[in-house]
Amino acid sequence: MLSPVSFELGAGQVLGIAGANGAGKSTLLRLIYRFHKPSAGSVRLDGRDIWRMSARQTARTVAAVLQEQPTDFALTVREIVALGRLPHGTGFSGADLRDEQAIETALARMELSAFSGRLFGTLSGGERQRVMVARALAQEPRLLVLDEPTNHLDIRHQLEVAELIANLDITVVTSLHDLNLAGRVCDRILLLHRGEAVAFGPPEAVLTQAPLEKAFSVRARLEQLSHSDAPHLTFHL
Known part of the structure; x- marks a missing residue:
């Protein structure tokens, strides 16, 4: 069950949706790429409700890549x-x-x-x-939706996908398990917990101790591995 979630994403930005299993990530993505119709509220692209557009119009504007491929x-x-x-x-x-x-x-x-x-x-x-x-x-x-694009990939291919996401010149919404990767490639992160939004904003504001501990029910810590590296997230039970 996904509770009401509201956010805006600028053109060309990358949004990472994160949270524990069952948090509502895939449900939210299905709403965005017009697989599920919302029971309340709307999904708007350039101000237009995608359910007031034809299926073909939406498909010309929104593309989705799902986890499991035949x-x-x-x-x-x-x-x-x-x-x-x-x-x-x-x-x-x-x-x-x-x-x-x-x-x-x-x-x-x-x-x-x-x-x-x-x-x-x-x-x-x-x-x-x-x-x-x-x-x-x-x-x-104009909008690309990626559902766990690094799932089941080895490290090399994960890095290739991360580079792809970072270099695309279109708006991207993606669900990601790897929060360190999300912090590198995303302009905004939406953190979900049991269908509710815990935090939304730039990575440096969202990937902090309190929201992460609430979303994942673990202890979170930011570690600076070197003076030149970005902070690295570690988790503990």
């Missing part, structure tokens, strides 16, 4: 990325020059050009994640 697609990497053009009226066939450019740009941005002819099911978990992000980028959305 592995049995009998499609190539390029064919899956091309699916991102469907909200614009095209896909596998009938693609115009703009579609081709959007697909090629998304493949290149995710360093997948050399994989374009590979079957999706033959890829590693990290590679599949990159393909799904490329598909979302091919939609040319």
Whole structure:
């Protein structure tokens, strides 16, 4: 159950949603990418309620990459990325020059050009994640929603995803378990506990002892590993 949560996010900013399991992170994301309709209140993009927009209009504006990706697609990497053009009226066939450019740009941005002819099911978990992000980028959305994008990835691919999030020039809303990563890549953090907002603001204001201890029911401590490093969070029962 998600209690009323209210916040605003500026264009081009990255919002990290954090909290313990069951805090309401995935529910909030589903509301944002129009999978669930809110029973009260609204989700507004540029002042427009997304439920007053058509599904196609919303899909042209909001793209989502979910945690679990199917592995049995009998499609190539390029064919899956091309699916991102469907909200614009095209896909596998009938693609115009703009579609081709959007697909090629998304493949290149995710360093997948050399994989374009590979079957999706033959890829590693990290590679599949990159393909799904490329598909979302091919939609040319103004808002990208990422549900635990580093889940099940090794350290190298976690760092690659972190770099991607930090360098995207669109608005991003993502749920993250790794609070140190959230502190590095997010402009704003929303901390949830049992469906309620504990804190919202810049990382340096939210990732502090009191809100973290309330959200996770642990003792939190900021440690300065060196004079040049940002503070590192540690947790204790």
